[in-house]
Amino acid sequence: MSEPEAVALAVQAGATVFSGEKSTLVQTGPRPPVPGGSGLEQLRRAAAALERADPDVVVAGAVPFDLTRPGSLRLGPARTAPGPLPLPLPGARGQVTVARSRPVPPPSGYADAVRAGLAQIRAGRVDKVVLARTLQLEALDDWSIPDLLSELVSRNPSATALAVPLDDPADRQARWLVGATPELLLRRRGPSVLLRPMAGSIPRSPEPDEDIRRSDALLTSDKDRREHRFVVDAVVEALSPFCRTITAPEPELVATPAVWHLATRITALLNDTATTSVDLVAALHPTPAVGGSPRKAALEVIGEVEGLDRGCYAGAVGWQDVHGDGEWVVAVRCAEVKGRTLRIFAGAGIVEGSDPDAEVVETAAKMRTVLDAATSR
Numbered sequence: 494m495s496e497p498e499a500v501a502l503a504v505q506a507g508a509t510v511f512s513g514e515k516s517t518l519v520q521t522g523p524r525p526p527v528p529g530g531s532g533l534e535q536l537r538r539a540a541a542a543l544e545r546a547d548p549d550v551v552v553a554g555a556v557p558f559d560l561t562r563p564g565s566l567r568l569g570p571a572r573t574a575p576g577p578l579p580l581p582l583p584g585a586r587g588q589v590t591v592a593r594s595r596p597v598p599p600p601s602g603y604a605d606a607v608r609a610g611l612a613q614i615r616a617g618r619v620d621k622v623v624l625a626r627t628l629q630l631e632a633l634d635d636w637s638i639p640d641l642l643s644e645l646v647s648r649n650p651s652a653t654a655l656a657v658p659l660d661d662p663a664d665r666q667a668r669w670l671v672g673a674t675p676e677l678l679l680r681r682r683g684p685s686v687l688l689r690p691m692a693g694s695i696p697r698s699p700e701p702d703e704d705i706r707r708s709d710a711l712l713t714s715d716k717d718r719r720e721h722r723f724v725v726d727a728v729v730e731a732l733s734p735f736c737r738t739i740t741a742p743e744p745e746l747v748a749t750p751a752v753w754h755l756a757t758r759i760t761a762l763l764n765d766t767a768t769t770s771v772d773l774v775a776a777l778h779p780t781p782a783v784g785g786s787p788r789k790a791a792l793e794v795i796g797e798v799e800g801l802d803r804g805c806y807a808g809a810v811g812w813q814d815v816h817g818d819g820e821w822v823v824a825v826r827c828a829e830v831k832g833r834t835l836r837i838f839a840g841a842g843i844v845e846g847s848d849p850d851a852e853v854v855e856t857a858a859k860m861r862t863v864l865d866a867a868t869s870r
């Protein structure tokens with residue numbers, strides 16, 4: 494059996510897959526979910542279980558945006574291979590016909606939510622809040638996870654494409670998180686930690702001169718640099734108790750096929766190698782890239798004005814091995830898939846000076862990552 498065939502079969506059977514430019518991790522087979530009533534508890538239990546596990550075992554999966562809610566982490570052996578997932582994954586069923594597509598809330602409702610967020614900023618309750626919306630696609634047949642994953646990998650070579658089965662004991666139909674995120678929450682290898690938070694975005698243009706003009710405008714935008722700064726400051730502050738050398742240079746431009754972002758490559762050295770990747774996830778998540786600043790007030794404002802159950806969207810997804818090394822990405826450019834329903838999520842950071850209509854356009858551009866993979870073959 495060829496490697497793509499083996500992976501396609503594994504994905505059909507419920508494998509957890511992270512495919513990046515440099516390496517791919519696939520966790521397959523029957524493997525126990527990590528128990529716990531909250532994502533935070535699951536992270537702690539996963540780390541404890543790894544201390545007693547065989548060397549090829551990893552914990553892999555997703556914790557939700559809201560760490561007081563349960564996520565879906567599993568313990569089991571994983572294979573890693575250099576490079577992205579081998580494509581094409583066989584068994585592609587071809588295009589799925591979309592019967593209905595519905596934005597929830599509608600664009601005008603999202604613009605109203607952004608105005609409500611801006612009112613909270615002006616009232617001094619928060620400095621930044623990230624607000625999301627969804628696009629729900631109803632197909633005539635069930636979505637195929639191997640097909641979606643293949644498209645996400647081939648269209649987004651520098652992102653981390655992912656397929657994570659989500660546990661839901663109350664629900665017999667399988668639910669998945671799929672996507673292709675450009676944002677690294679953290680990678681821990683021995684004492685070295687690398688992070689690449691993102692915030693501040695502008696949609697790409699198919700016209701090359703206009704595309705460059707937009708990237709220049711983003712790099713020099715005061716509003717976007719402020720929006721970005723909240724994230725870098727919060728990440729550096731959350732790392733400081735654990736790390737001795739933290740380097741955060743000026744933000745740089747990063748492009749996905751759909752959007753330009755401001756990103757900062759932060760490096761740090763752990764004081765103590767007993768600090769695992771999971772400890773860092775628990776300390777950092779959710780950063781103001783997906784929550785806001787100050788964190789607690791921003792989470793309250795999101796609860797009041799957004800009106801969505803984010804689930805694992807904007808959560809932390811990734812894996813950790815028995816040495817405490819691991820890689821976790823931020824679950825943006827993602828969708829939740831269940832049977833014929835695919836729910837695409839996208840959010841945008843709101844700060845003083847944000848324009849509600851521009852945020853509608855920005856979130857529509859972010860949705861293209863999954864929308865294009867799901868609809869155009």
Ligand SMILES: C=C(O[C@@H]1C=C(C(=O)O)C=C[C@H]1O)C(=O)O
Pocket residue numbers: 623625676690691692693694754782783807825826838839840841842843859
């Ligand atoms: C919230 C999302 O993306 C996040 C928000 C960004 C922004 O507001 O500029 C940029 C990258 C991500 O950190 C999303 O894609 O849904």
